Amino acid sequence: MAESERGDLTSVKDGSDADFDIVCTPCWEDSIREEAVKYCPECQEYLCKTCTRHHGRQKITRSHKLLDRNAAKQASAVSMTTKCHYHPDRDIEMYCGTHDMVCCLKCIATEHRACSGVSGIEEMKTTSVQQQEVERLQNDTRNIQERLADTDKKTKKNIFHTIL
Known part of the structure; x- marks a missing residue:
C-alpha cells in the first residue's frame, strides 16, 4: 500500500486497480479499506458511504455537518483553529514580528511583552502575501497534526496487537 499526500494509506477495493486518495477512518481502524466520500470536521474523520449513513443515524453525531471530502481540504485550511x-489549551491569536512566530495571548503577555511588531492574526490577513503565508502555515500545521494522529493510531494498534 502506498501513502497519499496526507499520509493516509491508499487502498485497493475488492482487488481492483483503483487507488483511493483518502480512506475511511473508522473502517481503516478496523483494517477495512473503503474509499472516503465525506469528512466530519467535529470528529475529524473521513467517512465512506456506509459510515456516513451510520454517522447520520447516531444521536450524538446526527447534528454534525458533513463535508464532501474534497471540500474538506479547502475548508480546513481556511477555518482551522x-x-x-506552549499552551495547548489556548488558540493561536497573535503574531510576534520580532521573533517571526505565532502564539497565544498568554505568550504575548509573558514572553513577548517588549517585542515590536506584535499584531493579531486577523490583522495579518490584510495582504494576499501575508494571507498566503498564514494559510501555508495553517496547512503545514494541519498536515503535521494529521500525521501525529495517524502515528498515534498506528502505535495504539501495534501495542494492542503486541499484547495479544
Missing part, C-alpha cells in the same frame, strides 16, 4: 505550542 491552531493551538499554541
Whole structure:
C-alpha cells in the first residue's frame, strides 16, 4: 500500500486497480479499506458511504455537518483553529514580528511583552502575501497534526496487537 499526500494509506477495493486518495477512518481502524466520500470536521474523520449513513443515524453525531471530502481540504485550511505550542489549551491569536512566530495571548503577555511588531492574526490577513503565508502555515500545521494522529493510531494498534 502506498501513502497519499496526507499520509493516509491508499487502498485497493475488492482487488481492483483503483487507488483511493483518502480512506475511511473508522473502517481503516478496523483494517477495512473503503474509499472516503465525506469528512466530519467535529470528529475529524473521513467517512465512506456506509459510515456516513451510520454517522447520520447516531444521536450524538446526527447534528454534525458533513463535508464532501474534497471540500474538506479547502475548508480546513481556511477555518482551522491552531493551538499554541506552549499552551495547548489556548488558540493561536497573535503574531510576534520580532521573533517571526505565532502564539497565544498568554505568550504575548509573558514572553513577548517588549517585542515590536506584535499584531493579531486577523490583522495579518490584510495582504494576499501575508494571507498566503498564514494559510501555508495553517496547512503545514494541519498536515503535521494529521500525521501525529495517524502515528498515534498506528502505535495504539501495534501495542494492542503486541499484547495479544
